[in-house]
Amino acid sequence: MNFRNDKAIYLQLADYFYENILTHSFKPDERIPSVRDLAIDTEVNPNTVMRTYKHLQDNNIIYNKRGIGYFVSDDAYKITHEMKKEEFINEQLPEFFKTLSYLNIKFSEIEQLYQNYLKSEKNENK
Amino acid sequence: MNFRNDKAIYLQLADYFYENILTHSFKPDERIPSVRDLAIDTEVNPNTVMRTYKHLQDNNIIYNKRGIGYFVSDDAYKITHEMKKEEFINEQLPEFFKTLSYLNIKFSEIEQLYQNYLKSEKNENK
Amino acid sequence: MNFRNDKAIYLQLADYFYENILTHSFKPDERIPSVRDLAIDTEVNPNTVMRTYKHLQDNNIIYNKRGIGYFVSDDAYKITHEMKKEEFINEQLPEFFKTLSYLNIKFSEIEQLYQNYLKSEKNENK
Amino acid sequence: MNFRNDKAIYLQLADYFYENILTHSFKPDERIPSVRDLAIDTEVNPNTVMRTYKHLQDNNIIYNKRGIGYFVSDDAYKITHEMKKEEFINEQLPEFFKTLSYLNIKFSEIEQLYQNYLKSEKNENK
DNA sequence: GTGGTCTAGACCACC
DNA sequence: GTGGTCTAGACCACA
Incomplete structure (x- = not known):
């Protein structure tokens, strides 16, 4: 590891x-x-x-x-999911939005990148 | 602070x-x-x-x-922008996508939350 | 068990x-x-x-x-009784009194709880 | 220590x-x-x-x-008190009552011992 | 100065 | 075999 x-x-x-x-x-x-x-x-x-x-x-x-x-x-599963979701909502997401806004990144760009990410994930698990 | x-x-x-x-x-x-x-x-x-x-x-x-x-x-500005953009692409974004996928969060949900975030930001700066 | x-x-x-x-x-x-x-x-x-x-x-x-x-x-019976009594006097009881005192619990409260305990025990064994 | x-x-x-x-x-x-x-x-x-x-x-x-x-x-204080009280009620007290009952100890005996305990505590803090 | 993490190695009680 | 605790000693980032 x-x-x-x-x-x-x-x-x-x-x-x-x-x-x-x-x-x-x-x-x-x-x-x-x-x-x-x-x-x-x-x-x-x-x-x-x-x-x-x-x-x-x-x-x-x-x-x-x-x-x-x-x-x-x-x-x-329940505990982990709740914990991670809370972290995501309260910490990761606000930080993420802040960055998007400061860097003038359009949301549509992110969407595109996410599609690519999902595809690459899929291939990895083949 | x-x-x-x-x-x-x-x-x-x-x-x-x-x-x-x-x-x-x-x-x-x-x-x-x-x-x-x-x-x-x-x-x-x-x-x-x-x-x-x-x-x-x-x-x-x-x-x-x-x-x-x-x-x-x-x-x-230039230096900060480059630095933060690189950080965003290489660190924040992959982490973000990973979390989305693990928590089974739909991208459309995020989009909605982002709209709300932008609105609240706007009102704060009035 | x-x-x-x-x-x-x-x-x-x-x-x-x-x-x-x-x-x-x-x-x-x-x-x-x-x-x-x-x-x-x-x-x-x-x-x-x-x-x-x-x-x-x-x-x-x-x-x-x-x-x-x-x-x-x-x-x-004799051995067990002696052993448990000794344990009770030397370990359980001092610990018990200490807790009572730290938690500001009145002795009368305990007495009340003990009465309830005895009643519930009685009913269980019917 | x-x-x-x-x-x-x-x-x-x-x-x-x-x-x-x-x-x-x-x-x-x-x-x-x-x-x-x-x-x-x-x-x-x-x-x-x-x-x-x-x-x-x-x-x-x-x-x-x-x-x-x-x-x-x-x-x-609040957290500690709650934690210890819960421990007392759920663990220490039932065990205590059980022992009293098994050993055929009368409650009045305990009361007497408690009075002595309180006195000795008092003297220690003088 | 503060805490935080990690390794190496030991010993113990328990199942 | 399992975990649990402890020591000794090291290194690091931070205030």
Whole structure:
């Protein structure tokens, strides 16, 4: 896994789970990798993975069975979706509109770029 | 001035200058507040303001006349615009599209929200 | 059986036996379930049940007849009662008083709640 | 500071803050010790203190000013009180009543012990 | 000076 | 095997 340098690794790991939950790749009650395994896979210190899992558990996105492992919670999708939507509406979107307006970018341009984005996404998943 | 806690204060101060430059509120060769004054106004450590000014100066957005003060450079608009546009295309936009897709938000919804945003902006500046 | 996640399962299983012994539901020389049966019943790893039984045996609350099973010891009630009373006096009670005091809860409120508790208990056992 | 061995140090540190907030020893917007200072005082690793502070911040009991330190939040008392009261009602109290009933302890005995406890507390604070 | 993150390595209880 | 906590020490950005 490649990590960017402008965001904490443990949060980038969390993002990975968010995305998989939002795309239904991780389903309720599905077990996620053990702390150690994910640490090895991602070449990251187990403490860092632990931090991600603790973060997700605090948000009720995963839960723990003692001595067995971590599992996706029933409300994982709902919680994640709400959280990300709120972030989007309150933070990302205003910033986005502000930028559009400051840079004098027409909305139609964005629409065009979005069509291209969707096409490229489609091809990637083929 | 209210600062968010998830971004360096000196960068939030820089954003303030970027916005004013992009909206032509700060014009070339116009003097900007002294470090001390801005520090008092914004209730921020002078070192932090200094850092903002150094940052802007490094990017040739302001220049310094020794013993007199800081001034908006001739190319301030051009440089700021290019910088922000690049940021928008390479960082903000991909992130934005990704979010749209993950959250299953239709583009038409965004368009509607943008119309509302423009209207509210208009009324604010009356 | 539902287990809480903040206490070792093997100790929660032990609590189950303590309660039954204190209420005389388990009598001296009565056979308790086999490790395997209890493991199936409670959906717990047999090792965990084994640990509970070992724990109880170490405290002379149950004893083992090789090849036959585990049985409640003669002193089970006495031992359990002493142990729990000591725990109550030295740990639970001081903690309880501390909380009362920090939360500004009047003792009379507790008394009232206790009356209600006793009533609900009574109805449950009808 | 002396730590017990049956509870995580970072949570015992948190308890210390809870108690001081509940007794109004820590007031809103009061600065609490820096991570390093508290680590030295308590002879604990800075990471452990950091963990306590993060825990408290997640619960909105303290907040952070970038580069300056941590401060008691306005709602610290309210949040702490609610949290502890809920814990008391849902966990400590039922357990307490259960024990009383199993051990055949009369409520009047407890009342007497509580009077003694209050007296000893009083003398300690003289 | 402040907090924040990360690594490396250890030890423990529990299943 | 699982997670959870802790230490020691390092490095960084920020005020």
